[in-house]
Amino acid sequence: MENPETLGIEVVCPEGGLAAPCCPHGPTLLFEKGRGGRRFYACSACRDRKDCSFFQWEDEKVSEARLLAREEVNRSKQQEYRNRFEELASVLLREKKFCDDCQMLLLPAEHGAHSAHRTTAVTAAQLRRPSLLLRPLDNKKSNAQYLFTDRSANFLLDSLASLGYTKVLCVGTPRLQELIKLEKSRSMKSLLLDIDLRYAQFYSQNEFCHYNMFNHHFFGGEASSAVLKSFLKEVDEEKVVMVADPPFGGLVKPLANSFSLISQTWKDLQDSEDALTEMPIIWIFPYFFEPRILECLPSLSMLDYQVDYDNHPL
Structure with missing residues (x-):
C-alpha cells in the first residue's frame, strides 16, 4: 500500500470522541477513501497489510471473542524488557553477550540456548551506543530507521x-x-x-x-x-x-x-x-x-x- 495521502485516502477524526479499535501498535486510525467514501480503521504505523493485517469497517460489529483475542495480542513485551534491563544491570560486563540473530542482550543463563546463533561479547562503549549495536529497522512501509550521523x-x-x-x-x-x-x-x-x-x-x-x-x-x-x-x-x-x-x-x-x-x-x-x-x-x-x-x-x-x-x- 502506498502513502494513503497520495491515493486520495484521508485520515479523519472520529466524531464524538469515539475510541478507535486497537491493533498491536495501539489505537488505529480512521481513513476515508474519497469524499464521502466508506470509512475504515487500519494500523497507524504500518502502510502495508503484510506488516499489520488489521482492517475493520467503521460500522462493523466485532464479537466479544475477537476483542478479547486482540487484547491478548496487544499485550506489550515492555515489562519483559524492563525486567531484562534490571537483571543485566547486576551482571558483570565480561558475562554480557549480544545475540545478533535475536537482537537481544543475553543473560548468562541464556548463553547456552543461543549457542548456535551469532553472539558476541559487548563492551561498555557498545552499551552506551546501542544504535551501533542494533541493526536498523528497514521496512520502508512501517518503521524504517535512518540514524543521524x-x-x-x-x-x-x-x-x-x-x-x-x-x-x-x-x-x-x-x-x-x-x-x-x-x-x-x-x-x-x-x-x-x-x-x-x-x-x-x-x-x-x-x-x-x-x-x-x-x-x-x-x-x-x-x-x-x-x-x-x-x-x-x-x-x-x-x-x-x-x-x-x-x-x-x-x-x-x-x-x-x-x-x-x-x-x-x-x-x-x-x-x-x-x-x-x-x-x-x-x-x-x-x-x-x-x-x-x-x-x-x-x-x-x-x-x-x-x-x-x-x-x-x-
Missing part, C-alpha cells in the same frame, strides 16, 4: 545548547539520545520516545518510553505517560525542546496531532504567564511536505538545514 547530531545539540535548552525530548531520534548521554559536559537531560522496543534493554524507564508517534500511544500505559509529564515539567531555569524525526513516508496529520498533544501537555505544566507560548519543536522531514505540515501546525517555519544519515544516501 554524529556530525548532524552534534550540530543539533550544539545549536540547542547555545539557545539555552537543557532538556531534549527525542522522538524517534535514538542517535541524539546517545550523544546527550555520552557528553556529560553539555549538562543536558533527554528522554527517548520510540516504537523500537529493543532500546528498552539499554535504558531505564525514565530514559526510554515505548511509543507510537502516529497515534500518541504509550505501550507502557499511564506509567509511561507520567514519565513524559515529569520530563516536560520545567523547574529551576530548565528549558525543554522536542526533536522529532518520523519515517519519511509518515502521514503528516496523525504526526501533527501527536506533536500537538505533547505540546499541550507541556503547556498545561507551565506557569500561567507562559500559557500562550508554544512548545519548541524541531520536526525533521522532507522539505516537500512543508505545505502539509503548515496546514496542521501553522506556527512552524521551515529551516534551511539538511541532516545527514549514516544509513541513507541523500
